[in-house]
Amino acid sequence: MALIEISDLAPGIRQLLFNRPDKLNALSTPLMGEFDAALDAAAEDPEVRVIVLRGAGGKAFVAGADIAEYQGDKRAAFIAYQMNSRRVFDKLERLPKPVICAIDGFALGGGFEIALCCDILLVTPDAQLGLPEGRLGLSPGGGGTQRLVRAVGKYAASDLMLAGWRMSGARAHALGIAADVTDDLDAAVLKRARACLKIAPLAQAEMKRLMREGADAPVETAKSFEQEVLFRLYSTADGQEGIDAFLEKRDPAFRGA
């Protein structure tokens, strides 16, 4: 049985399902290997326009790294696992296509770190998100401390890390991390994914890169990057098609060029 179940929800919408429900979809080394390969396949396939991440079983999105692999002070294996997670999570963050993360149940530790690498989060009201590594005597290692503090600021981040507090889906929505909070996650996923299909793919890739790289650049430099991108997109076939389609009152046919 695949640990990452790959399916297409509709043309262009690729779902990757974390599929280890008996262990709340914990990120074992074999599961991480399948996730890595599934991300590569989705990135390379021109038919895939939007990626959706979900967890199987209804109880968890992902409850974090597989703690069973940590036991026994296996330092070399532990470091290799952490370096690999960092690489895969960075790859996820840099995917040039929109990634929707749909969370019902627990998104803890590495599960929440994965969510923080995605672009649009959809949650159920009673989902529970957190970085509880401190309860194990550890700290996050997949970028969680840095991505969370940049997403919500020091105080909300401290509550999750220093008090080990789990944030509800409703609070994630109130804080602006989640784009929507709903009990009907299936419908919300399809609605957002279909909306993503209407945006030009080159523009999506460039806007993702601008948000990511601009965040670490001086603002005037970032604004110059932004205009360079716009000037480039203006002269693409899709840029001209989008303008023509609006003026001709029809739907644009974007080709990714």
Ligand code: COA
């Ligand atoms: N790694 C390995 N196994 C995990 C796991 C993880 N991160 N999270 C859950 N599991 C396993 C449990 O060991 C249990 O396995 P078992 O049935 O063989 O005993 C199974 O998944 C179900 O979890 P359980 O703890 O019984 O469910 P619960 O409803 O009582 O509690 C949580 C749910 C999420 C609160 C609890 O499982 C938990 O705290 N998990 C660890 C979260 C964490 O610290 N993540 C960061 C890791 S660095």
